Amino acid sequence: MTGQALDKTFDPAAIEAKWYEHWETKGLFRPERPDAVPFTIVNPPPNVTGSLHIGHALDNTLQDVVIRYERLRGKDALWVVGTDHAGIATQMVVERQLEQQQDKRTNYTREQFIDKVWEWKAESGGTITRQLRRLGCSMDWSREQFTMDPHFTKAVVKVFVDLFNQGLIYRDKRLVNWDPKLKTAISDLEVETREVKGHFWHFKYPLADGVKRADGLDYIEVATTRPETMLADMAVAVSADDPRYQSVIGKDILQPLTGRRFRIVADEHADPELGSGAVKITPGHDFNDFEVGKRAGIKPADMLNMFDAEAKVVQTTDGLVPDRYLGLDRFVVRDMVVADMKAAGMLIPHVTKDKDGNEVEADAEPRTIQTPYGDRGGVVIEPWLTDQWYVNAAELAKAPLDAVRSGAIEIVPKTWEKTFFNWMENIQPWCVSRQLWWGHRIPAWYGSDGQCYVAETEDEAQVKAGPGVTLERDPDVLDTWFSSALWPFATLGWPDSDQTQPPFVSSEVETPARGISTSLDANGAGGKGASLLARHYPNDLLISGFDILFFWDARMAMQGMKFMGDVPWKRLYLHGLVRAADGQKMSKSKGNVVDPLLLIDQYGADALRFFMCAMESQGRDVKMDERRVEGYRNFATKLWNAARFCQSNGIGASTSLAAPAAASAVNKWIIGEVVETLAALDQAMADLRFDAAANAVYHFVWDQFCDWYIELIKGSFDDETKAVAGWVLDQILVMLHPFMPFVTEELWNALGDRAGYPLITAKWPEPGVAVDAAAKAEVDWLIKLVSETRATRTILNVPPGAKLEMLPWAAPAEVWEAIKRNEAAIERLARVLIRSHPSDVSGAVAQVVADGVTYVLPLEGVIDIAAEKARLAKALEVSTKEAKSLEGRLSNAAFVEKAKPEAVEKARADHAMHAAEAERLAAALARLG
Incomplete structure (x- = not known):
């Protein structure tokens, strides 16, 4: 079949845009195959604000490989694509634009600001989808989704209301990760831990009513890295087994600055081996303390809160915070508290010795502290006690746990199962409310009667409240992980699809592990009656980074099994991170971030994609x-x-x-x-x-x-x-x-x-033949003979143009027959002349062995034998010496344990190389006799 002449040079840029446009405009990413076995994947929806980074390149390449493979195998392959509205990120982008215009969000009503966000999305929100096209992702763009689309919002609202009505969503007062800059709760995924140079202060808390410890001391020493939180202390915890404090457990203690009285409680959180063995408990501002407080009988509603939304000090409900601290930033108050405690004689100095051995006192012990920062706000996160909406994740986690245990969900690699079980079995309530304007508004209304009404619409809420009750809607929006958890089924039309209709059953098509096959309806791509949802849920596979296993993957498993009664996908593949060449995590601060688009510009999308696949080994990061x-x-x-x-x-x-x-x-x-x-x-x-x-x-x-x-x-x-x-x-x-x-x-x-038969929708190979063992053996022998002869010529410095004679020594008849059949190829590729009786076999010869037969190559007059022996001997000495040196270094336990892993890895590779070279040179010398 005739085609077109290929250019002399391969230029990726000249073909990539052309073919992608052809595939997309011709609808080839989802050819109409109503009778084919369905295969479905969904992309982890990237933030609408995002740009393609190297992690996206890995994740989406793997998905595209799978979907193209299944499409070639004739499946009705659907790759659902879309973007996430990314509440915090998108609101920040639009607010920054306003700031550049000397404007701000609060100059607008909520509705006016949301209109501006939609305007931004229309103008700038398609960056990452254009970049996914450059990577070659064959997604079904005709059905591109957005988590704020009306049909998706309808699904989100229904899920919230249904979960609320079933008692699985509730409002509660708990600690959250609070970003004082953005003034919203954020998820653990949006918290990054940084090492910060800080201090560990030690203070005296006096026992009340003249009580003394068994050792005669009238105070307990506590230590903290956050002195400002003293203003909301509600207890001191000690170990029940610590003899220093057993006599004062249950006694009252006084906080020096506020005069607040609280009890000394016994709790496992206090470790006698750490510090003084006593821990100040501020349940309203520390996650561990919150749990200690609850165990001590302090109700969350009674826990003291000393910060406002900007992390400035406010008065606690008991009114004991001194006025001088009120309205000030937390870090300003930290310095004031330390100074005030020192002035009151309650600071226990940190004693060290100088270089001369003299004792030196300092206010605090220097410490490197793991400090949580908001990844977008960029300020220290404050654990903050506030009223939020929560999902009973422990209840929703039961079905996914059973699904993984039974194999209904297969996690690949299997090593991640243990992590999945550990997290899901110990899951905490899921905070789903965010204090933003952009996002899915929580469908809850607060009535003038003091009640909260949850409904899909305000009219329904008003009916519940009854006449005469004025309603005000909850200002919060839902966490974006809540809406993206519905991705596998809300993108397929839920809840509008009729879940009760009987599926179309075809005798021609079997859906693996399901036993039924359905086809698309008129709203999909044609078919025989069943909805898009019935045909493509459950999805077949989810590919995601391991870092969102709990934030997204587990949430999808919870919601899918709750609302669809089946797993969201049959297999979950978790890949690693793409790291810098030295194994470090990529970050802008380190300057080691790699832009995949620049790699595509330089080498082409195909090269980057193949690299990602070739380096993706289950359970390992990609360097x-x-x-x-x-x-x-x-x-x-x-x-x-x-x-x-x-x-x-x-x-x-x-x-x-x-x-x-x-x-x-x-x-x-x-x-x-x-x-x-x-x-x-x-x-x-x-x-x-x-x-x-x-x-x-x-x-x-x-x-x-x-x-x-x-x-x-x-x-x-x-x-x-x-x-x-x-x-x-x-x-x-x-x-x-x-x-x-x-x-x-x-x-x-x-x-x-074959313009009407593009490769993207071609048929997967079906050779219809078996391997011919005899032909394979013959050509494998031929390749080995030519390869060994070429290697011998190279190592012995035989001139490339020289044709050597080759004598098969004592070759059996069947070998001679194979030689005759392949004589022209052997002579051409190995640069030899095959002789049954060489003209001269005196002097030095080289020997090549293939499949047990020796082939003699006379060298006399072709190379300087003595010079070659000397060259080979010298090279052998160098390689042997290097191999022994590296062997000694690698046998040194101190080197292997203390050196950087990449240095040890290089030493091993170098040792293997020199050892192999020494073996090769020794064999060459042996050939020369």
Whole structure:
């Protein structure tokens, strides 16, 4: 079949945009296949404010590989795509724009500000979706979703109301991560821990009523890194087993600055081995203290709060905070509290010794403190006691736990199951309210009668409240993780789809593990009656980073099983992080962030995608290595040049899905290599071993096809070889397409006139033949003989143009027959002349062994034997010395334990290299006798 002549050079930029536009405009990302087995994945919706980072590149590449693979296998493959409204991030972006105009959010009503956010989304909210296209992601853009779309908002509201009515959503006073800059609660994922140089202060808290400890002291020493929180202390905790404090457990103690009386309580939180063994308890401003307070019988409603939304000191309900602290920032108050405690004689100095051994006193002990910061607000997070909406996550976690235990949800790699179980079995109430304007407004109204009414609409809430009750809506919005938890089913039309209709059952199609098959309705892509939801829920697979296992994956499992009665997906694949080349986590502060778009500009999307797959080994992080990306660009170029060679020799597109008939061993062999590669690739994809899949097709293309098959068939382009070569090249393009979609589509169309049969929707290979063992053995022998001869020539410095004689020594008849069949190829590729009786075997010879037969290569007059022996001996001495030196370093336990891991890894690699080189040189010397 004729196509178009390929350019001499492979230029990714020239083909990528062209093919992506073609695929999308022709609707090829979701071809109409109502009778095919469905296969469904959903993308982790990126923030609408986002830009493509290297983690997105990994995550979406893996998803695209899977969806392209399943599409080629004939499935009704749906990749649901969309973006998350990203409450905090989006509100911050729009507020910054206003600030640049000397304007601010509070100059507008809530509705006016939300209108501005929608305006921003229309103008600038599509950045990341355009970038996903550059990566080659074959998503169903015709059904692009947004978590603030009306149909999605309807689903969110229904879920909230239903959970509330079932007692699974409630309002409670608890501690949250509070961002004083953004003035909202944030999730744990939005908190980043930084190491900050701080201090550990020690203070005296006097016992009340003249009580003394058993050792005669009338105070208890407490230590803290946050002295300002003393103003809301409500207890001191000690261990029940600590003999220093057993006599005063249950006694009262006085907080020196406020005069507040509270009890000394026994609690496991206090460790006798740490510090003084006594811990001040501020339940309204510390997560651990909150739990201690509850165990001590302090109700959350009675816990003292000493901060406002901006982390400025306010009066506590008991009115005991001195006026001088009120209205001041928490860190200003910290310094004041320390100074006041010192002035009152309640500060216990930290004593150290100077270089001369003299004791030196300081107010506090220097400490490096793990301090929580808001990742967007950039200020220290304050644990803050406030009223928020919570989901009973422990109840919703039961079904997902059972699903993972039973295998209804398979987690890959399996090692993550233990982490999943540990977290889900100890899950805390999920705070779902946020103090923002942008987001899904909580469907709750507070009545003038003091009651709260939850309903899907204000009219429904008013009916519940009755006439005469004035309603005011809750100002908060929902956490974005709450809405994105509905992604697997709300994106498919829930709750509007009719869940009660009987599914369409086809005798022609089986849905694995489900037993029913349904087709799309008129609102999907055609079909026989069932809704899009019924056809594509549960999803087949979710691919996500392990870092959102609990924030998103587990939430989807909870909500999917609660509202759909089935798992959201059958398999969950968790990949690692992309790290810098030295293994460090990428961060802007370290200056080691890699921009995937720059890599695409330089090497092409195909090269970056292949790198991601080849490096993605289950359970391990990916180390960024630009040289490897460049190497895969070279791989694409090698395939391009191989296709040009085939094209120039009359080899074009195949017309057969099955392998052509073949008589020659070389053609039988390459067909068998396709069969074996296909089996390895299918197994790797079934196991979600992306590295194994990529490497299987890589080695077939580079080694078997380009390096050997093309070389072996040069000069022998008969009809059989043209048919086989064209068929093999087609199989390569199909198998490689999920990993490198752009270059493969370009070659597919250039090699044949098949405009109506694009590669993206071609058929997955079906060779229909078995491996020919005899042909495989013969060509494997041929490759080994040529390779060994080439290696011998290289190490012995035989001039490239010199043709050596080759004598198969005592070769059996069957070997001679194989030699005769392949004589031309051996002589051409190994640069030898095969002789049954060499003209002169005197002097030095080299010996090559292949499959037990020795092949003698006379060297007399070809090289300077003495000089070569001397060169090889000297090189052997150097390599042996280096190998021994490295072996000594690696046997030193101190080096292995204390050196940087990358230094130890390099030493091991260098040792292996020098040891192998020494072995190779020793063998070469032995050949020369």
